[in-house]
Amino acid sequence: MEFFSNLAIGFGVALTPANLAFAFLGAMVGTLIGVLPGIGPIATIAMLLPLTFHLEPVSGLIMLAGIFYGAQYGGSTTAILVNLPGETSSVVTCIDGHQMARQGRAGAALAAAALGSFFAGCVATALIAGFAPPLARVGQSFGAPEYFSLMVLGLVAAVVLAHGSVIKAIAMIVLGLLIGLVGTDGNTGGQRFTFGIRELTDGIDVATIAIGVFGLGEIISNLSRPEEQRSLLVQRISRLWPTGDDFRRMVPAVLRGTALGSVLGVLPGGGATLSAFAAYAAEKKSSRDPSRFGQGAIEGVAGPESANNAGAQTSFIPMLTLGIPGNAVMALMIGALTIHGIQPGPQIMTERPGLFWGMIASMWIGNLMLVVINLPLIGIWVQLLRVPYRFLYLAILLFCAIGVYTVNNAASAVMLAAFFGVVGFVLWRLDCEPAPMILGFVLGPLMEENLRRAMKISGGDPMIFIDRKISLGLLVAAGILLVLVALPAIRGKREVVFKEN
């Protein structure tokens, strides 16, 4: 019964004309800035933040949340169309989404992303309405050992991401881990691989690497090909809507992605980021024909996009109940709440039911608005690909540069992105996939921090990872996954042996 009364409170708040207008405004602005990678959500929200001082807290939050998931929608659009991930989660969408665009199926990919996200949003909203308090407790049971084991599981899953050689995938993960070391050592304050460059003291921002390796790397590799082989082939845009076969493949992927994303989003910090990668790995492992992945498999778009959206939605639970932001946008939302004297805490649901449930209900409404805004736009976005590449790539370059600059307002980040563009090109020539590298880069620092922290807590006893039940479970899962990854390789070797006999 609580489920319905919670939703009733929420929709009562979210459906007032003013709050509907704020949700629409947020979703619209979010979509626009998401599609224009130059103007990131962080810069936009920072500019809009003073405006929220004068609004009702819930209205301000509804608008900021609208911008947040609107930008995620928009971000997947650029990932699919021009291989330009705006943030970590859309790195995965690039892999198959952009391949689909190259095959003239951009419309289907965009529709899969939009519909998958919407479904995930509906489920996550219902989930939060029904189970918010117990879900909040899950986040509070995750200490350092649990996080470490979760990251181990995530890294093992990263191997599955690659569709080529396992050795290369492992090499890319390790490269990512190494790049993740750059910056200040969190435990001693010492400098690692910063070479005396002050801009590196806080490490490298993931957007810099993602835009460099994917966006710029793609441009260089495109330009190195003769014109007729370039990736954005305009003549072959077939249809805008997924086929019946596409839908059959999509549905289970969306369901699995939603489930994974909802669970991982609840974990404060890295959870939501992990969800898209985890969903991709799950799709590939459960597919009867994993070789289709990386070649434009619609499941590779639908699964991660659903997971990403579900994770983004459930990550509001740790944000509102623990005050832990899942990303920079959420940090800004906490800032907006602070101004109104609202501190996130476990009792926010009972102390401010209007705010909490109004926000949750508005997310569902916002998701609906996004589908309504975005589905008709697909036709227009796809037309964008008809722009001759010699113009398009200049525009992409420009937006990449602005986007990287606005992360920290630092010109050095643009230089760094250019460097990673070259790295991306080299990796492409070597046939190494960058996605596992990004995952290693994101998870590595979290894994290190939690490992060292767990060892400090236990006084140097590694048994802490086995004594804690959740941690043990995650490690066992990682072990099973590792065996699953290794099996085909072992089998392959045996066949070779047989041939020689």
Add this chain to the structure above:
Amino acid sequence: MKKLTLALLAATCVAAAGPAMAQDKYPSKPVRIIVPYAPGGATDITSRLFGEQLKNILGQQVVVESKPGAFGIIAIEQMARSNPDGYTLMVGNVSTNAITPVLFKSKFTLDYEKSVTSVSRLVIYPSFLITTTANFNVGSVKDLVDYAKKNPGKVRYTSAGVGSFPHFDMEVFARRAGADMVHIPNKTGAAGMINDLVVGDAQVAMLNAASGAAMIRAGKLRPIAVLAEQRLKDYPDVPTLAEAGFPGVGTLHWQSMIAPSQTPKPVLDTLFKAIQEAAKAKALQDAFAKQFVAIRPNASLDEAKTWLAGELNNWRKITSEVKIDMN
């Protein structure tokens, strides 16, 4: 000929416009405030709240720009190197503008004390010495000290990172108490520290009072002392750290407006007066009161200067007592 006349005309115009603009009353164009953090944090919000008041008082837009990185050095140097005309200022805090210049002196490419001047302190923040209730049961500072002494290396404290003021505060506290505690740094700041306490990764910390309020109400955290000038109105039973037997321990966190040292005196005067006036605005007082933040501008420009110098001296003392090797 015509071209030459035009050129001459243009030159005269430029020459005439130059002094006229210089004579304009400050400020005649938008003022930029550089903040050494990403948007959304406490320092960013303080700058925006003050910025809004200053906009009304000065009659010019106030633009807050974030330049995070390198413990604040990037923001400080950009501000210090910009034209000293009052159009580029900075709002920093005890970490970036008092600890960083002491702890990372060698990383600066300019002489901090010679290059910047304090316009005025803006606000001060109280902190709680706070414990978790997850796996720890101490009700007072005395209990904490007793427990920590009996269990050396078993009490863990969290901080906002190595070399952050909550780290120094706890280190100094442990020394005065004669206890051996383990440091668990968390670079994600207050939110990360709260999480560490709630899940029991750490048992104690020096935490911004407003940040802990919700978790205190939920019974997850317990304040055992407050670091403030006096007890907080909302927590009459929580003694100050001085009352609990640790006077002089801990940092009253502050945020302050800083300008390039060559900024003309009249410009600094205008800014100083504007801050004094902004401090009286009810909207500002209400917004800060909700976070237990006290608005505390300096008494005069001179006092602002000696105050910042005093802060730097204080941190020289603390960092020589508690040696943290940052390289």
